[in-house]
Amino acid sequence: MPKCIIDSKEYEFKAGETVIQIADRNGVDIPRFCYHPALTVVAQCRMCAVEVDKMGKLQTACSLPATDGMVVHTKSEKVKQAQASVMEFLLINHPLDCPVCDEAGECQLQDYSFSYGAPDSRYDEMRRTYMDLDMGSVIKKNMNRCIHCTRCIRFCDEVGGYREMVALKRGNSTEIVTVDGAPLQTQYAGNLADICPTGSLTLKDFRFKKRAWFLKKTPSVCEGCSQGCNIEVHQENNVVYRTHPRENMDINKWWICDEGRFLFHYVHSEERVLNPSVRDGTSALEKMDWYDAVEKVSPKIKGKALVLVGSDLTQEEIQAIQQFAASKLQTTAVYHYGTENILKAADDTEEDKILRRTSKTSNLHGAEKLGLKPWKSADHNSGEFDCALVFRGGRAMVLNQLRKCVKGAIVGVGVFNSGAVDSYDAVLPGLSFVEKSGTIVNWQGKEQRLNQSIAPLGESKSITDILQLLR
Ligand code: SF4
Ligand code: SF4
Ligand code: FES
Incomplete structure (x- = not known):
């Protein structure tokens, strides 16, 4: 294998690898703005300058293929001067508004300014300012903070599915815009905020809500579809x-879709039922404590029971329900449900060429693996069941057409909104995907772990605890 030397240490590399790739793999820090491993290399910010023996000028590490015996210096005086000059150039027009910028605390420009820039500015002239057009519902643009790295343009061209961002004008007047100022069409717009190395593109949804350094981060998995993209919950x-x-090269690389990014809002919805609630006849659902709710609900679970299991539940939850159905209810009518018209794993296909899948629940493939069959109401007779237990994690479609097949009580167990349970006789509140841990299986058959990131809200309990109370 060929070898090169970076900062006096020898590293092996594969033919074709660039200096920045070798450095990244071996923990050598080279600053960069325009380089992103997923995007075409354009070498235009010059922040990754390195000195190479026998090459007169500084080279850009992101575009320089390593050669056998190459000797690279990333921290020489010449390199430090170049890095300071690039920082000075990039900050000439920057508004230095970190105190009111959402990117502060996780901004590459801010970090590099501290590590590689000068403590003061020689610039006395008026700074350039822009009027920003709206870019749609996801991204807030602030061109005053832009350093023209073009990551956003390349993301749209190469990943997001639409060629919809361009650099307009030239030199000092350069402006990054959407074509004709139209709102972004990509379903992956949130990633623009992640890859923009400054606060020029930030999430409208997160704007002014929380300073980044206060957030605690838990690695977990998105529950938006059967792709199972890896995420961090903040x-x-x-x-x-x-x-x-969260990077996972086998599943989602560096990206998530907007639907998955923002679906967590239902967790804190004011509509969510967070207390055990039971209906008496035709009255509204009445909140009560767990003791009273179990007293009222238990006698209603009798006779021939139907058990419907959301394919948004974890493997552990599904197994607990299967055991409960077999031992306490002695029923074999246990089915899974989740997405309209996606009844089995074989129906689950690509929704686009990027990540999104047609199964809008995360564990359809796991539910099938545990032997559950899909629920098809057309296959069942009117009044066939005496009662029904409907388990839901928060993402599966809400089943509201059960009355025809169920003579007696319909009890929802899990995450439900008050406006969506008109036909239910009781709701026993369970945990959403951020309040519990467990295993889910994606469309490739990969088992992944949901990790609990917040404590259960309200009076909600785990499905295992609720089943214990109903025993
Ligand atoms: S908006 Fe951000 S990602 Fe796009 S060119 Fe400017 S700094 Fe780079
Ligand atoms: S593609 Fe699916 S799993 Fe991935 S972020 Fe979107 S909804 Fe979530
Ligand atoms: S990161 Fe190499 S030139 Fe921008």
């Missing part, structure tokens, strides 16, 4: 503020 004081993609 919370403080038991409130989730955002989810963020």
